[in-house]
Amino acid sequence: MQPTKEQLLWMYENMVVSRRFEEAIEKVYLEGKTPAFNMANGPIPGEMHLSNGQEPVAVGVCAHLDANDIVTATHRPHHQAIAKGVDLKKMAAEIFGKSTGLAGGRGGHMHLFDSAVNFACSGIIGESCGPACGAALSRKLQGKPGVAVAFLGEGATNQGAFHEAANLAGAWNLPVVFVVEDNSWAISVPKSEATAVTRNDVRAASYHMPGYYVPGNDPYAIFDVAGEAIARAREGKGPTLIEVETYRLAGHFMGDAEQYRPEGEKDELFAKDPIPKMRERLISDGHATKDIDEIEKRAEASVADAITFARESENAPETDALTAVFV
Amino acid sequence: MLDQPTNERRLTIARAMAEAMQQEMQRDPTVFVMGEDIAGFGGIFGNTRGLFEEFGKERVRDTPISETGFISAAVGAAMDGMRPVVELMFVDFFGVCFDAIYNQMAKNTYFAGGNASVPMVLMTSTGGGYSDAGQHSQCLYGTFAHLPGMKVVSPSNAYDAKGLMTAAIRDDNPVVYMFHKQLQGMGWLGTEAGATVNTPEEDYTVEIGKAKVVRAGTDVTLVGLAMGVHNALKAADKLAEDGVSAEVVDLVSLVPLDRETVINSVAKTGRLIVVDEDYHSYGVSGEIIATVTEHDISKLKASPARVTFPDVPIPYARHMEQFCLPNPDKIVAAYRKM
Numbered sequence: 189m190q191p192t193k194e195q196l197l198w199m200y201e202n203m204v205v206s207r208r209f210e211e212a213i214e215k216v217y218l219e220g221k222t223p224a225f226n227m228a229n230g231p232i233p234g235e236m237h238l239s240n241g242q243e244p245v246a247v248g249v250c251a252h253l254d255a256n257d258i259v260t261a262t263h264r265p266h267h268q269a270i271a272k273g274v275d276l277k278k279m280a281a282e283i284f285g286k287s288t289g290l291a292g293g294r295g296g297h298m299h300l301f302d303s304a305v306n307f308a309c310s311g312i313i314g315e316s317c318g319p320a321c322g323a324a325l326s327r328k329l330q331g332k333p334g335v336a337v338a339f340l341g342e343g344a345t346n347q348g349a350f351h352e353a354a355n356l357a358g359a360w361n362l363p364v365v366f367v368v369e370d371n372s373w374a375i376s377v378p379k380s381e382a383t384a385v386t387r388n389d390v391r392a393a394s395y396h397m398p399g400y401y402v403p404g405n406d407p408y409a410i411f412d413v414a415g416e417a418i419a420r421a422r423e424g425k426g427p428t429l430i431e432v433e434t435y436r437l438a439g440h441f442m443g444d445a446e447q448y449r450p451e452g453e454k455d456e457l458f459a460k461d462p463i464p465k466m467r468e469r470l471i472s473d474g475h476a477t478k479d480i481d482e483i484e485k486r487a488e489a490s491v492a493d494a495i496t497f498a499r500e501s502e503n504a505p506e507t508d509a510l511t512a513v514f515v
Numbered sequence: 516m517l518d519q520p521t522n523e524r525r526l527t528i529a530r531a532m533a534e535a536m537q538q539e540m541q542r543d544p545t546v547f548v549m550g551e552d553i554a555g556f557g558g559i560f561g562n563t564r565g566l567f568e569e570f571g572k573e574r575v576r577d578t579p580i581s582e583t584g585f586i587s588a589a590v591g592a593a594m595d596g597m598r599p600v601v602e603l604m605f606v607d608f609f610g611v612c613f614d615a616i617y618n619q620m621a622k623n624t625y626f627a628g629g630n631a632s633v634p635m636v637l638m639t640s641t642g643g644g645y646s647d648a649g650q651h652s653q654c655l656y657g658t659f660a661h662l663p664g665m666k667v668v669s670p671s672n673a674y675d676a677k678g679l680m681t682a683a684i685r686d687d688n689p690v691v692y693m694f695h696k697q698l699q700g701m702g703w704l705g706t707e708a709g710a711t712v713n714t715p716e717e718d719y720t721v722e723i724g725k726a727k728v729v730r731a732g733t734d735v736t737l738v739g740l741a742m743g744v745h746n747a748l749k750a751a752d753k754l755a756e757d758g759v760s761a762e763v764v765d766l767v768s769l770v771p772l773d774r775e776t777v778i779n780s781v782a783k784t785g786r787l788i789v790v791d792e793d794y795h796s797y798g799v800s801g802e803i804i805a806t807v808t809e810h811d812i813s814k815l816k817a818s819p820a821r822v823t824f825p826d827v828p829i830p831y832a833r834h835m836e837q838f839c840l841p842n843p844d845k846i847v848a849a850y851r852k853m
């Protein structure tokens with residue numbers, strides 16, 4: 189499946205928005221955290237898992253989805269949220285813990301929920317999988333259109349929740365796609381030391397679904413494979429498992445010294461940064477010329493707006509902590 | 516008394532835990548450690564640092580993110596003659612693996628009529644205060660302590676941390692060892708200075724099931740554990756400024772629970788405030804109050820009070836989380852209301 193020019197430019201723009209967003213968050217996150225790095229301080233406290241480098245997976249998949257489809261995401265959710273169309277301002281405000289945030293500051297960066305575009309996430313590894321199956325089942329039972337995509341890391345494929353959900357999807361022929369972002373690290377533990385198989389696509393066979401492995405962190409190839417899988421799901425032909433090779437250009441979380449990385453790995457990854465690569469290809473394929481600068485400017489402006497909005501928003505009253513437990 | 520060592524040797528809880536494991540691993544070849552990021556990384560909270568370098572990857576094993584798999588594997592290994600120390604990185608993750616813990620680890624001895632033992636340690640981090648939100652900040656003391664068959668401890672300082680870890684490893688029963696993140700001595704979590712104390716180099720044990728009176732007083736008993744002890748001690752300082760003498764009891768262990776120390780303290784002071792970072796209802800705070808009132812309600816000069824986390828998921832926003840957490844001022848206010 190080949191992307192149209194519009195789809196390509198949409199993908200590129202969302203990759204750039206995502207990267208600029210992470211860069212902006214990183215900067216704000218470090219405010220108040222020097223010289224002594226203490227997670228509790230600054231305008232954005234707590235853990236922060238950035239998605240730099242993993243943008244191609246999110247855009248290659250979400251290019252095939254609309255607001256009506258469901259995405260369940262992970263503890264590293266920003267790129268997935270942006271590609272799914274989560275409101276950038278409300279998302280930024282949530283990360284700042286402000287009243288204007290998606291959850292009024294109750295959830296934070298690992299708990300972004302936007303029902304307007306059917307987006308949810310969980311900080312518990314593997315827990316994107318079951319809810320995606322349930323949403324897919326619900327669409328089937330209600331006779332409503334729509335498919336569900338569960339994103340997970342390669343580390344999460346060793347969690348029982350993934351295997352149980354995958355079996356459910358296979359046994360019930362659910363319109364769900366499991367997308368494994370293989371950045372080869374689960375915090376400090378490499379895939380090769382934690383996972384019995386080299387590639388997770390082979391695990392699809394256990395659950396009677398097709399499995400694909402997409403190398404190279406390549407948005408074009410991801411678009412292609414995800415497109416087939418999502419079309420299959422829409423046609424009622426059941427689930428698919430896709431593992432995508434991707435790169436984590438940041439630490440596991442902010443403050444990670446990354447001493448576990450082999451020497452030179454980061455340099456190699458940066459040399460393969462998917463954003464400049466896609467930019468070059470767009471230009472050499474004649475899909476973009478001057479308009480690429482405009483896309484980048486627009487991306488920067490929307491991120492700047494979102495960050496300003498978040499920063500200038502008010503805190504919710506502290507007593508809001510006690511509300512919204514039940515509807 | 517090892518409580519007052521003469522040589523200054525201040526350790527963080529993280530280092531004290533690692534030292535206890537190191538010494539037990541040197542002493543006993545059946546002891547091994549496993550969990551996520553506990554080998555080369557040294558544990559997200561620093562509590563296994565140095566073990567991998569000394570003992571290698573057979574005995575210091577990084578696991579896949581498969582908590583049900585590796586915690587129940589620890590149960591199997593423990594029943595087959597090993598003494599595993601296994602880490603559940605955040606206690607909040609118990610949700611993905613609780614069967615291994617409360618239906619296997621905690622019950623197998625009973626199911627064997629006492630003829631089988633499960634000598635393992637499940638260490639896990641607790642607590643919030645640094646805006647890690649609702650899936651990474653809970654304490655869940657009451658959840659674990661409620662279920663029979665496992666001992667549950669939580670140190671408030673490095674001395675106890677080392678002695679409890681050694682005792683836990685040597686114990687023939689499963690011990691859940693809960694360490695509070697803000698007491699770990701990891702700067703990036705913001706650190707309670709009072710947790711870093713003199714810690715002897717030689718191995719020793721701290722008795723599991725014995726509470727400690729960490730500050731003597733006559734007007735009110737403040738009961739807490741882990742971070743709660745530090746909040747209580749600070750509240751006691753503030754109360755002292757107004758001439759109120761507060762006694763502080765560090766529970767140290769929830770299972771077994773040293774009810775006697777609490778009862779004796781309240782018999783002396785006549786007033787009880789329980790400080791607990793866990794949720795308000797159905798937890799440690801209710802259990803402590805019930806212990807005192809069941810024993811002899813006439814000893815109380817005022818209704819007991821508790822300073823706890825309200826019954827809501829832990830909010831992310833810093834000001835909301837701080838609003839919910841126990842702190843010294845809330846303890847002082849609870850006393851004033853008595």
Ligand SMILES: Cc1ncc(C[n+]2csc(CCOP(=O)(O)OP(=O)(O)O)c2C)c(N)n1
Binds near residue numbers: 314344345375
């Ligand atoms: C059930 C559970 N276990 C452990 C963790 C702690 N943890 C957070 S992220 C992570 C690594 C996840 O690796 P992967 O799934 O590959 O995603 P990545 O971080 O690489 O994006 C771990 C172990 C958790 N959040 N939930």
